[in-house]
Amino acid sequence: MTDAHRRKKNPELVRMQLIESARKLALENGLGSVGVDAVATDAGVTKGGLFHHFPNKQALIDAVFQHMLDEFDADLNARMTADPDPYGRFTRAYVLSVFEVGADAQWGPLWMATLTDPQLRQMWGAWFNAQLAVYGEYDLQLENARFAADGIWLGHMFGVAPHNAESFQHHLIKMTRLPA
Incomplete structure (x- = not known):
């Protein structure tokens, strides 16, 4: 069983992890480094999990x-x-x-x-x-x-x-x- 199945669901916490990961990547390497794969990996979330919260990269940047x-x-x-x-x-x-x-x-x-x-x-x-x-x-x-x-x-x-x-x-x- 993966961590995703054992982890308690907390959508707002996951959303904030994604926002903070995108922010961190942008601060470290510029806005161009804020890719969907990089943010999902940094936040410990699947790409599907990221897209559950943000339909696209622009929505994530806006958030x-x-x-x-x-x-x-x-x-x-x-x-x-x-x-x-x-x-x-x-x-x-x-x-x-x-x-x-x-x-x-x-x-x-x-x-x-x-x-x-x-x-x-x-x-x-x-x-x-x-x-x-x-x-x-x-x-x-x-x-x-x-x-x-x-x-x-x-x-x-x-x-x-x-x-x-x-x-x-x-x-x-x-x-x-x-x-x-």
């Missing part, structure tokens, strides 16, 4: 990205919860996350995939626009800070950092506050 987006959202929410100043709270959390988490190995390569994958770009844009609608942070100063933070993130992806990152972060955070 990995959605999982990362959920983690990013949780990080921003934790930062906003700890921030007593309502004005610019979302933008401050976003800027701080970019500087503190940045393009690190945890998220970087998959975020980079948003530049080339139309589906991931659409998911990111829809999520981001929904956040702006919720928090109403359309002020030009806040937009400037967010777009500058995006430039920092992209620069990190290519190994380019501001000359004085701490001063730049301080400047962007200052932009998220109402003038005294």
